[in-house]
Amino acid sequence: MSQINFRILGGVLLGIFFVTFILAHRSSRSLEAKMTSLPKQSQSMAAKPKSKAYLSPSPLVTRSDNGDIVTTVVLSPSMSPLSPTINVTPVPTPHVSPSTLPTLLPIPSQSPSPTVTTPPLSPSPSVPRVVINEIAWMGTESSANDEWIELYNDSGYAVKLTGWMLKALDGSPSISLEGTIQAHGYYLIERTDDTTVLDVSADLVSAFGHGLSNAGENLILIDNHNEIMDQVDCSGGWFAGDNTSKSSMERKSAESLGGASGNWVTNNGTLKNGHDQAGNTIGGTPKQSNSISG
Numbered sequence: 001m002s003q004i005n006f007r008i009l010g011g012v013l014l015g016i017f018f019v020t021f022i023l024a025h026r027s028s029r030s031l032e033a034k035m036t037s038l039p040k041q042s043q044s045m046a047a048k049p050k051s052k053a054y055l056s057p058s059p060l061v062t063r064s065d066n067g068d069i070v071t072t073v074v075l076s077p078s079m080s081p082l083s084p085t086i087n088v089t090p091v092p093t094p095h096v097s098p099s100t101l102p103t104l105l106p107i108p109s110q111s112p113s114p115t116v117t118t119p120p121l122s123p124s125p126s127v128p129r130v131v132i133n134e135i136a137w138m139g140t141e142s143s144a145n146d147e148w149i150e151l152y153n154d155s156g157y158a159v160k161l162t163g164w165m166l167k168a169l170d171g172s173p174s175i176s177l178e179g180t181i182q183a184h185g186y187y188l189i190e191r192t193d194d195t196t197v198l199d200v201s202a203d204l205v206s207a208f209g210h211g212l213s214n215a216g217e218n219l220i221l222i223d224n225h226n227e228i229m230d231q232v233d234c235s236g237g238w239f240a241g242d243n244t245s246k247s248s249m250e251r252k253s254a255e256s257l258g259g260a261s262g263n264w265v266t267n268n269g270t271l272k273n274g275h276d277q278a279g280n281t282i283g284g285t286p287k288q289s290n291s292i293s294g
């Protein structure tokens, strides 16, 4: 009896084991069938090559505790940032060839300005316009040293006398002129001071050097171009004038040569002008027409 019970118990246990094995095998086959029925989309996504994985998220298929299939979308950690990298290509600097530079043309030299020849203010010495017109070589009754000389402008225009000289060939006197002589005007040069002819204003006061010699002088009038404008050569003695009466030597005509003795006369004693330092009447016509002129 005992042996029979053991056999029965062993058969029961073997049957239980067999049944359990069969059930487990069927369960495994069912799971495999569900796995093969997953959506095509998931399979397609899973089948995508890794080279394009950064473009789409990778799905993760798992199974829950109750046996359901769960698909989880997980962003790939290898996904690149959306912002693209911008590569800036440097712009090459244009190279300027020296041949493209403009060529500077030489500046033509300016031709010299033509020389403008200004006609001289005074004509040639043969026709003097500013002349030695009266010479008080004898001085005045007040003082023999109070000599004076008168120039006359026979032209119709004023003449600037700056640079002109009135001098004797022996070197004394030697007078530098200045100022202007008016057209048909007179120019009075007084020796030492303006009181030589007390009441007539001098145009120039000069020392006269050693003064005019009573024996005569060779006087020349030179312009600013060093040309002789007039000459009264009395180196052999004065053409006219009187040391006793203190009468001056007057020119008859400005248009006639100063070196001609016949062009000079002694003041006539009638037509006079001005007074000396002592108040005596001047024996001549300083800054007025000569007594015998025209």
Ligand SMILES: [Ca+2]
Residues within 6 Å of the ligand: 190, 193, 194, 195, 196, 197, 198, 199, 200, 201, 202
């Ligand atoms: Ca005077």
Ligand SMILES: [Ca+2]
Residues within 6 Å of the ligand: 133, 134, 150, 284, 285, 286, 287, 288, 289, 290
């Ligand atoms: Ca005079």
